Amino acid sequence: xxxxxxxxxxxxTEMGQEVTLRCKPISxxxxxxxxxxxxxxxxxLLIYFNNNVPIDDSGMPEDRFSAKMPNASFSTLKIQPxxxxxxxxxxxxxxxxxxxxxxxxxxxxxxxx
Amino acid sequence: AQKITQTQPGMFVQEKExxxxxxxxxxxxxxxxxxxxxxxxxGEMIFLIYQGSYDQQNATxxxxxxxxxxxxxxxxxxxxxxxxxxxxxxxCAMRGNQFYFGTGxxxxxxx
Numbered sequence: 225x226x227x228x229x230x231x232x233x234x235x236x237t238e239m240g241q242e243v244t245l246r247c248k249p250i251s252x253x254x255x256x257x258x259x260x261x262x263x264x265x266x267x268x269l270l271i272y273f274n275n276n277v278p279i280d281d282s283g284m285p286e287d288r289f290s291a292k293m294p295n296a297s298f299s300t301l302k303i304q305p306x307x308x309x310x311x312x313x314x315x316x317x318x319x320x321x322x323x324x325x326x327x328x329x330x331x332x333x334x335x336x337x
Numbered sequence: 338a339q340k341i342t343q344t345q346p347g348m349f350v351q352e353k354e355x356x357x358x359x360x361x362x363x364x365x366x367x368x369x370x371x372x373x374x375x376x377x378x379x380g381e382m383i384f385l386i387y388q389g390s391y392d393q394q395n396a397t398x399x400x401x402x403x404x405x406x407x408x409x410x411x412x413x414x415x416x417x418x419x420x421x422x423x424x425x426x427x428x429c430a431m432r433g434n435q436f437y438f439g440t441g442x443x444x445x446x447x448x
Contacts, residue, residue, distance in 0.1 A: 269435065
């Protein structure tokens with residue numbers, strides 16, 4: 225079975241531009257999580273979905289960040305406008321149920337110049 | 338409040354020796370899960386091992402075992418017979434009503 229798929233793997237953009245990160249969870253997994261990892265703050269949970277519905281977005285840093293899950297096999301995390309402090313690795317993870325193991329995608333390394 | 342504590346920012350171990358990475362947690366939930374992930378320098382997060390709060394026996398997966406002491410709220414990872422490929426960051430995580438990660442321990446295996 226394919227793992228969690230993320231695209232792009234690397235993204236370099238200029239401040240002020242819109243950035244869209246994409247994620248395809250493992251088939252059959254009802255939970256999808258977006259994380260951000262930086263040296264300063266470690267791993268932070270941004271938002272998670274259950275059956276395509278956002279459950280907790282308290283980790284989303286500000287209104288510039290938005291996430292959607294239009295169907296069970298696709299989710300996006302959008303940053304508009306991007307800022308240099310958004311530079312980080314963004315991970316998507318999925319799990320079958322709330323307390324199950326989360327399986328991570330390879331991550332998207334975002335650099336905002 | 339911090340939910341997961343990893344007090345060892347860096348550890349060194351000789352190849353073929355065993356090493357224990359510490360993890361303590363804090364929760365009032367009766368049901369929770371404890372996880373360990375490995376993050377090599379390539380960046381991916383690799384699931385290693387899981388322990389449920391009601392599991393009677395310590396979890397084991399190959400060379401990995403989880404030393405679960407519920408009363409002490411600790412969930413230490415033991416890696417036996419260390420290999421050079423074990424050099425990586427290791428994260429302890431807990432699932433209660435939310436998923437919490439520790440700050441990680443950097444393990445270096447010395448040949």
